[in-house]
Amino acid sequence: MAPSSNRIALVDDYLPYRRELAALLEENGSFSVTIEAVHGQDLIRQLSPGYLPDLVLLDVCMPVMDGLATARWLATHYPQLRILILSTEDDPAILRRLLDSGVMGYVSKKASYEELWTALESVQAGNCYFPEPIREIVLRYRQNP
Template identity: 40%
Template sequence: METIKITLVDDHRLFRSGIASLINNLNGYSVLFEAANGEELTQKITPRNKPDIVLLDINMPVMDGTHTARWLHDVYPEIHIIVLSMHEDPEKVLTMLKLGVKGYLLKDAEPHEFEQALRKVAKGEVYYPEFVTRLLLSSFSQSASEVKLNTRELEFLKLASTELTYKEIADQMNISVRTVDGYRDALFEKLHVKSRVGLVLYAIKNKMIDL
């Protein structure tokens, strides 16, 4: 298995050191570099020196986690983000998730939970602890009884909740990528969501998939 490269972005050096030690002791993972804030990350990262996963704190000086996540989403959308924070504040959590972060962990999480989050996100899946899942579902109002989906839309929704790319979904459904785009856009409109994460939340709330 190819080594998963990770970057740590946190203004507490001692915390970074502890997390770096934990990562370097895991098989298949290594720390590419560290940064004390988002601005330092933007200075160190390049197309040839970029991680697969960024572990990101929210509260940092100079350039905080929210602005950093937005910058990564715009400039390096292929990089997965896991938030490592002390905050359970609903507004902060929802803001980060809307920016496309793939995982959210509290800094007092157990090492096995940390490793599980890394493994799931590295595979293109999401990892949210129970309190985040509850928050997401309570903020998502659409339910299956309110929206009528046809068989193919339901099939697409279930596949969109996996790590498959849209092209792979098209291959599995034996349709063109353009048709997949049509299903996606139709569901965005029907469910009043704007992202694939919104589709996943709908599927979770209606017990089509499990986290």
């Protein structure tokens, strides 16, 4: 099994889902969940400039500081962080605002294990990941912002 070299911050307010996803990520051996946060402010409190995660898995709908505000804050303060949205939200207006905030991908919470892994590996490698039909929304927006 490969060493856990990809550090992930997992930001989601629903504890059972967050714990299950953290266990799944750790089980694979390619990822290490170094931060679990319930909202954006919780994530910000836990970030350490000398030991940042490689990737942030970020829910959109959370109390206190939602995913959009968190993505904007991260883009301003830590633009090198790769952000993958993990949500059931697929409203084109929200997706456009997330794209403006620098997120590199989106995967549905209902996605298969394989799709989640494809998204994680793609974003970790510095590429974008948007599944159909989200990809169509992204392409239309990039053509006509």
